Amino acid sequence: MAESLLFSVAESFIGKLASRVLDEASLALGVYDDLRRIKDTTSLIKAVLLDAEQKQWQNNELREWLRQTKCVFSDAEDIIDDFECEALQLQVVNTSGSIRRKVRHYFSSSNPLAYRLKMAHQIKDINARLTKVAADRHNFGLQNNYSDTRIVQKRELTHSHIIESDVIGREHDKQIIIALLLQDGDDKSLSVIPILGMGGMGKTTLAKSVFNDERLGEAFQKKMWVCVSHDFELKHLLVKILNSASDSSPSENIQNFDIEQLQNHLRNTLADQKFLLVLDDIWNENRVKWEELKDLIQVCAKGSKVLVTTRSHKTADMMSTNTSHILEGLSQKDSLSVFVKWAFKEGEDKKHPELMEVGKDIVQKCGGLPLAIRTLGSSLFLKFDIKEWKFVKDSDIWNLPQKDDGILPAIKLSYDQLPSNLKRCFACFSLFEKSTCRSNLDVTAIWDALGFLPTPKQGENSGDIGKQLLHELWSRSFVQNFVDYGGVINFELHDLVYDLALYVARDDFQLLNFQYENIRENVRHLSVGENDLLSQISIPTGLRTILFPDGANSKRFLNNCLSRCKYLRLLSIYNSRYKNLPRSIGKLKHLRCLRLVNNQELERLPDSVCKLQNLQTLDLSECENLLKLPNGIGNLIKLQELSITTKQSNFPEELAKLSSLEILQFFYCDNLMFSFEGIQFPKFKLLGFAHCGNLKSLPFHIIPNIEGLIIEDCNIVILSMGDNNNQIPNLKLKLLHLESLPQIVTFPQWLQGCANTLHTLIIGNCENLEELPNWLSTFISLKILCILNCPKLISLPEDVHRLPNLERLEMSGCPELYRRYEPEVGQDWYKISHIKHVNVELED
Template sequence: MAGSLLFSVAETFIGKLTSRLLEEASLALGVYDDLRRIKDTSSLIKAVLLDAEQKQWQNNELREWLRQIKCVFYDAEDVIDDFECEALRLQVVNTSGSIRRKVRHYFSSSNPLAYRLKMAHQIKDINARLTKVAADRHNFGLQNNYSDTRIVQKRELTHSHIIESDVIGREHDKQIIIDLLLQDGDDKSLSVIPIVGMGGMGKTTLAKSVFNDERLGEAFQKKMWVCVSHDFELKHLLVKILNSASDSSPSENIQNFDTEQLQNNLRNTLADQKFLLVLDDVWNENRVKWEELKDLIQVCAKGSKVLVTTRNHATADMMSTNTSHILEGLSQKDSLSVFVKWAFKEGEDKKHPKLMEVGKDIVQKCGGLPLAIRTLGSSLFLKFDIKEWKFVKDSEIWNLPQKDDGILPAIKLSYDQLPSYLKRCFACFSLFEKSSVLIDVEATAFWDALGFLPTPKQGENSGDIGKQLLHELWSRSFVQYFRDVGGSFLFELHDLVHDLALYVARDDFQRLNFQYENIRENVRHLSVLQNDLLNQISIPIGLRTIIFPDGANSTPFLNNCLSRCKYLRLLKINNSRYKNLPRSIGKLKHLRCLELVSNEELERLPDSVCKLQNLQTLELTDCQKLQKLPNGIGNLIKLQELRITTKQFNFPEELAKLSSLEILEFSSCDNLMFSFEGIQFPKLKFLCFSYCGNLKSLPFHIIPNIETLIIIDCNMVILSMGDNNNQIPNLKLKFLSLVSLPQLVTFPQWFQGCANTLHSLSIENCENLEELPNWLLTFISLKNLIIENCPKLISLPEDVHHLPNLEGLAMKDCPELYRRYQPEVGQDWCKISHIKEVIVELQETED
């Protein structure tokens, strides 16, 4: 596993070597030629990494070579990052304080001559180490491959035969697909219906069951089954379709036909035939290839259908002419039925009630995934020792014996297909708790801090890139329940996908859970799950990530961590019992993400925190006793995300220096009263005030660039700007959420400025809101409108049905709205019935 993430490590490192900042610094230090050689040598190593990764399993020496390379690359990256740290430090020194203070700060922090000698020595050392390991590549007969176009292990080709009794729990899904197939088709276009789901979900089994249903035999003159897999070359597909379309062996060897002969033969075979074509296990995302095939088979009779199975939502969207059918996990009851079928001979489960109790727990860990249930059930067939069953129950599924058709090859196949930049992002999920509901901003903060994000294009920021990567992981069925909650995305991982993350990440990432468990050699990212482990472990000095357990209170461990782990990029100490942090935290000059959420005893932060010029994320939410922000916070010139809970009255003017800030949240800041006068925050996109009881007005001068505005339970805030200045033209707001605001009676006029941009509006628990303005109908981009517990709101604007892009409307616990818009019976139901998703609910009250 030494090379599983190495290609991405190499790409990131080489990318750093091309920066202008590094070029200027290397010239100043006299190491320009050394750095150029490092880049050339790194490129030579990178060229053979993909081949080495595939061959390492048969060669222990090759695996050790990859481990050495990874160590050199990580050490080299630390050295290169040191240049950026020094450059940022000098930037702060040169823009703050008097000349005397600048000089004193500079020479107290760094001796320039000593720094130059140290860095030159480290660069030359890295150059020598890389040169040595690069020379060793010739010992392994490795092939060059300069881009991540690896050949992945393919699954076995499928066929259409099935024993119907093997299909359990898919009756409802089957009926939906059959209904879609039997619908009348369009004369002009071929109807394509995709079944989408993660590997092992049973897409092929469902397609087989549908394909063999008698009703379809009567409806279609010809049925064809083609297993596509990774081969979407036109000629090969034409051969497969023709072979499947033939009722007997072809009279000629069509394998020798050229493409022109094949397409003529196929068009003649399908002409005026009403057919069903199943394309099983499609991975192709190239629309040109699909359109080329579709054009050739559209000679069919009206009503012909193509049924597609794929793991990829992007593939389904490209091919579909209907809504995709998302295949989800089996119910617990059906899962148990599948398990019993594979673990016992018929009726034998009744003889082993104790095994069945353990079996229920085994089924639970499979998360409704049919292939996983079948794999574990089959592994226990004819085994009646309860110890063996408990071993399976308590083991990670990846540590159990695997066959070629087991769950590990099935799911890992999807992982192998990921581009290298997504592999490390996916591996990062191993640090999160299983079954957690995650949010995009936290995942993005982690990826950004660890250097996993690709370089943003012009006009993009790290948040944009993070959302794109998450959407790609969703498209490839790695995350589920992916949903937009306005400006942010929530998502989850199937338990077995989380297990896959643990498996593929195990060299670099570790979750320490048990007493006497050893920290693996060369681990870079560590999460400690139990508080009592803190005083029992020795911390590796090369750590880049450390996540403390809830309830952490070991001061010796904290001090040891801060003194030893000088290359930390991410430090997460949530729900701890520390009252303060040591000044030595200011020495973590590589730190990019500092999370200190829900530390209810934390009273102060040392001012040395403001020496962390690389810091991008600072999380201080729910630190109820925190007296104030540290002095010098304006020195955090790379800070992008700041979330605060504090007792502070007057916030420092230094906040105006945070010109990189994109996310700003004040939570439970009861003393927050000021209006941010003189502060612009030019890059700010997300602004949130929650539970700030004394906040009376909004900072209107910074709102024009905001894309997400959230105001929750700020009882005194007045949203109106006043009569003389009630317009803010050309707002960029995309998401607006107003929750528990008793002062809100009517909508302020200035909201009209976002008529062209707002796509989500959420209004909750605004007990005095009486009306929505008619100008809301000018909101041409509005897609989602949520209104909850607004009892005085009598109706929606009269012409609400004229909102051109409204796709979702939810009205909950609003008695008057429920009466008027109740589905089917409300007097104004007809005005909203056309909307794609409508929810109108009223909670029943007790008598």
Template sequence: MAESLLFSVAESFIGKLASRVLDEASLALGVYDDLRRIKDTSSLIKAVLLDAEQKQWQNNELREWLRQIKCVFSDAEDVIDDFECEALRMQVVNTSGSIRRKVRHYFSSSNPVAYRLKMAHQIKDINARLTKVAADRHNFGLQNNYSDTRIVQKRELTHSHIIESDVIGREHDKQIIIDLLLQDGDDKSLSVIPIVGMGGMGKTTLAKSVFNDERLDEAFQQKMWVCVSHDFELKHLLVKILNSASDSSPSEHIQNFDIEQLQNHLRNTLVDQKFLLVLDDVWNENRVKWEELKDLIQVSAKGSKVLVTTRSHKTADMMSTNTSHILEGLSKNDSLSVFVKWAFKEGEDKKHLELMEVGNDIVQKCGGLPLAIRTLGSSLFLKFDIEEWKFVKDSEIWNLPQQDDGILPAIKLSYDQLPSYLKRCFACFSLFEKSSLHIDVEVTAFWNALGFLPTPKQGENSGDIGKQLLHELWSRSFVQNFVDGGSIFSFELHDLVHDLALYVARDDFQLLNFQYENIRENVRHLSVLENDLLSQISIPTGLRTMLFPDGANNKPFLNNCLSMCKYLRLLEINNSRYKNLPCSICKLKHLRCLRLVNNQELERLPDSVCKLQNLQTLDLHDCQKLQKLPNGIGNLIKLQELCITTKQSNFPEELAKLSSLEILAFINCDNLMFSFEGIQFPKLKLLSFSYCGNLKSLPFHIIPNIESLIIKDCNMVILSMGDNNNQIPKLKLKLIRLNSLPQIVTFPQWFQGCANTLHTLIIGNCENLEELPKCLSTFISLKILKIVNCPKLISLPEDVHRLPNLQGLTMSGCPELYRRYEPEVGQDWYKISHIKHVKVVELED
């Protein structure tokens, strides 16, 4: 299945071959012409990959050919990355200044002549291997396809008929939709109501239940049901709509009409008719196509409605004239009712209480997804052997037999629609445990380290690209509980979506959590969940990713991993009991991401860490015994994210060399006192201080450039700019989070400088805060305002109701605010009652 990711691998590899750094390095090493030939050959292979991927399951030889390509591309990528490592090494050597002698010794093992010979040999070997596999493509009759526009499996067409007793747990959703449909409409525009949710959530079932409700028969003169699926061509849609209309001509006549005849016939059919049109299973995100159809059907009487079901938030936003209805999973009780309906004949569940105990666990793994519950329930119908039930409970849902209308085809259809670059990103989720909460900066760091992110355009950075990809996954209903905090996102994956990631990524990615489970032959990305497993597994030397289990303390495994896995891009050792890391870590010259979070015993990092010039992320969050940063940290010239917990009070001046830094966080740095004087960090986007007890002032000269400022539990911090307090700088801040800052009584004037940009303001446990700034009503971009446990805060600004874009307001643990803004009864409730999401409670939940 990993071969389905090959097209993206090829695109990424060809992009690397076109880089300016590689051109310069290849000219210097005399392999420029060889690399040009590799690029041309790779393009020939890429052209047939999409066709090959679709045909591989009917041809074992073709599948083996794809496996060979994957191996060659992987080895080639390692060689190309070696060029980048060498270029960075030379950059450090040439800019070392006063420490030039140290750096020369630092890299004394590098011999330019030997390196040139070695690389030339490797390049020629890669060239020969690629040429051979490229020639073999002629053996399979493959078609050229230069863009990822593959044809995917389509779901069966739907119809409007339903047995109402089959609809369980959707009464509330149904009433909401019916109320929206029965509202008086604007006679100038067509009202469109989308139902949005992931595959298998029951959108079509809900739409059918609504469509067949008798109340709508009275309200609409014409009702039409059209299954759209992937076919959003205007002519086909017009034919389907006319065929569904009760007074239309027979389909054999309409099929022969041209567009002009169809649109005339449709307009004549709908004119002055109040109609309900259901467009089921819409995937189209092309606004032009939608507007073209909408213009033709917008000839009806006032009150006509269109009900849309879609998996895509982007589609819903494009089509909607109302708020979309987001369909959530079923409750536990309703889920159990659905399962009983499909697993037993009526009343038989009461005769099999032992089976029902197992059934409860089976329902739990479905996460409220109706189609998954139906699929597993149906598979157990008339089966009363408890071992069969336990097998279903303990198996991944993807490994169970299913029909074409089961949950696997339903959810995998969404995966098949993903562009190739998103498929590799989605596959990464297979390395995490189920039900994990994800933060965008952490996920983006993973994608960036593995080279999965598309090349940023001018003015963009990897964080921007990562956010765009996460938005796209959310739009396609792959992630849920998506919370946009301005410049920081959090989200989760439904358990079955996580299972899908395990399924589609199973050749290249492996989550190891069972005793005696073998590591697969071609695994490149490995996550181990149990510490005991480290002593039982053999380490694949071709690993790109290694995620250690919590509590890891197996020193031989660590040493072997660092010495054998020289192509690692991503190494995560969190919550371990290691006191130090071996100096041999410097051999991992391809390493992009090193995460060492919450290693409570870690006392030092070897200075050799600073030989890792490719490093983009270094996370030392909550390593509370760490004495200091390693010497030479300024040599990490590609570092984009640095999270620090150390006992240091003053940090080395060479931090100023980290000109690529985008995220800088200090956590539990109790001795931190310095103010970054003279350091600019031109690309910094996020600055965070947490639990820094002696920090008194902030580096205000940096703040005008950043987008997110987080300050938590810093008891001595003062927000005032001192002598510059009367100046109002122009700021770019989108997120400000202030928590447990007892020195804050009022907001400083500089806060007004982000009136045009601030998206999210979170204030918590600021016990002495007495007022919010009066200028808050001028914050035109503010969408989220959250105030928690600020007992001295007695009111919001008088004209808070004028905030134009405020969508979420939470006030908790603020007694006076609760009295004034208590829902329905508070004297100032009317000022905030219009806000979309309002939560006012006495105490924090």
């Protein structure tokens, strides 16, 4: 499966070869012409990769060619990265003054001639291997395709017929949709209602149930059902609509009509007719194409409606004139009813209570997805051996036999539609644990470390690109419970989407969970699930990612990783029992992301960590016994994210040299009294303090430039700027999170400066907060307001209903607020009832 990601790998590799840093390094080492040849050869190979990907499953030799190509690209990328590492080291070594003397302590003097000879030899070898791969492409009759516009496998066309008894658990959704369809329409615009959800959620089934309801037969003079799928060509759609609008076979062969004839025929057919048109399975995100079709069908009588089913939020937003109806998973009770319907003949389930107990576990793994429930239920029909049922319960859905209308083709269709670079990013989800909430900070650090992010445009950074890609995955229904807090995005994966990530990533990524399980030959990214496995596995030298198991304590495994895996980009050690790390970690010059989270026994980091010039993320959060940061941290000139837990009180001035730093967070730093005086980070985005008991003041000279500020459980920090409560005009804050701050009684005046930018305000466990200022109602960009466990807070600002963009309001654990804003009955409920998402609860 990893071979399907090669187009993106080739694209990324060519981008590296064109970098200015590489040009300068290759000229200095005398290999400039060799690298140009590598770039040209790679471009020739890239041109046929999309065609090769589609044809590989019918040709074993072609599949082997793709595997060899992947190996060559991987080795070539390591060599190119080596050049960049060398250039970064030279950049630090050449720094003037005392820093240069310090740097000599970290870098051993190397022999430039020996390095040049070594790299020249490696480049010659890569050139030869690439040339052979390029020549071999002619053996397979591959076509050139320079852009990622692949043709994906399409689902079967749908029809409108349904047996109503087959629809389980959708009555509430059905009534909502019908109510929207029966609302009076606007004379001037066509009303469009999208049903939105991931593949297999039952959007088409719901649309059929709605389409066949008797009330709509009475309300609409004409009803039409059109399955669109990937074919959104205007002529084809007009033909389909006309055929559906005809009560009998058309007397004319409209297939031969041109566009002008078709649109005239359509206008005559629909003129003055109040109609319902269902457009099932829409993938089109091109607004021009949709507007072209809408203009032609907008000749109807008042009250005509279009009902759309789609997996794409972007499509739904583009087409809708109403709020999209997002279809959620079935309840456990309804899920079990669907399963029983497909796994047993009527009434037979009562004869097999032992199978039903296993069936409940099978249903649980389907996560409310009707198609998955139907697929597994059907696979067990007329099978009464409990061993077969337990096999299905214990197996990944993707490893079970399936038909063309099963859950795997349905969900994988969305994956096949992704651009190559998004496929690589999606595969990284296989590194996470199932059923956990994640943030864009997690995934962006990983994508960036592994080189999966496109090159940022001018004015962008990797964080911006990561958020864009995550929004794209959300738009395509790959992630759920997606909330953008303004700079920080939280999301989850449906269990079956996570299983899909495991399936598509299985060649390059491996989660090692079982004793005696072998590490696959070409694995590049390894996550070890159990501590006991560390003594049994042999580590491949080509690994780029290693995630240690919870509670790791094997020094031998750690030393082997650091000595054998010299091309590591991502190293994560969570909750280990290591007291220190070996100095050899400083030799991992390709390392981009080092996560050392919750290592309670870790006391020291070797100073050699500061040799890692490529490091972009260093996470030391919850390492509560870490005595101090390593010396020379200012040499980490590419560091973008730094999270710290340490006993250190005053931090080195060298932090000021981290000019690439975007995110800085302090956790459980009880001795922190660092004032940040004189420090400015030009790219700074997010600042966080949590459980820093001695932090007294905020770095107000930094705050005007940041987009996110998080302060949690810092009991003596003073939020005001002094007696005069000076304001800070033109703040850029988008996210403000204040948690467990008993000293807050009212809001400091300087926060008025973010009235035009603040997107999210979260206030939690502020037990003495008595009021929110009236000027909060002037925050024109505020979209999310969460107030949790603030018992003394008695009201929202008087003009809260005037906040123009507020779309999510959550209040819980605030008795007075609950009394005033209780849904439907509270005296001030009318002020917030219009907000899109409102959740008011008495207890948290």
